[in-house]
Amino acid sequence: MQTDIDPRSLIGRKALDRNGAKIGTVDEVYLDDATGVPEWAAVRTGLFSRDAFVPLEPSDLVDNTLRVPFDKALIKDAPDFGVGRHLSPEQELQLYRHYGLHTSAAPAPPDQDFGTLANETP
Known part of the structure; x- marks a missing residue:
């Protein structure tokens, strides 16, 4: 998606599926915690329906x-997952899997070698 779009400008816009069928209206936009880039939109799927994350x-x-x-x-x-709350990493992973999207690899575990003590010789 275009990265220069203000995420607030998406709220209230119509959302269409791949075939042009109306899904609903964008209710909220969720940003990536690390980058601040818009990552998910919550789309109201009907008058008495729920919001679906896309x-x-x-x-x-x-x-x-x-x-x-x-x-x-x-x-x-x-x-x-309901709207108006923060998505946990586990919830995001569920959404990525649901849509068949790849996620980045899990971060490597921290290096346990903290170096040598000052009084040790290498």
Whole structure:
């Protein structure tokens, strides 16, 4: 997705699936904790429905509409974590798996070799 878009400007926009079918309206945008880059959008899927999380990375903003490259059925079946709260790393991983997206490898464990003591000779 375009990185120069203000995430607040996505709120209230229509969201369409890969076939152009209306999914709903963007309610909230979630930013990556480390980078601050918009990562997920919560899309209200209907008047009495819930919000479904959709990934913003493979999505595009076309003619003021969020185009999500997944089928509407897959989006509606996404895990439901509620909105207005922080997504945990485990919840994000569930979402990535649901959409068949690759995640970056887990960080390497910290190096346990803290060096030699001052009075030791190398």
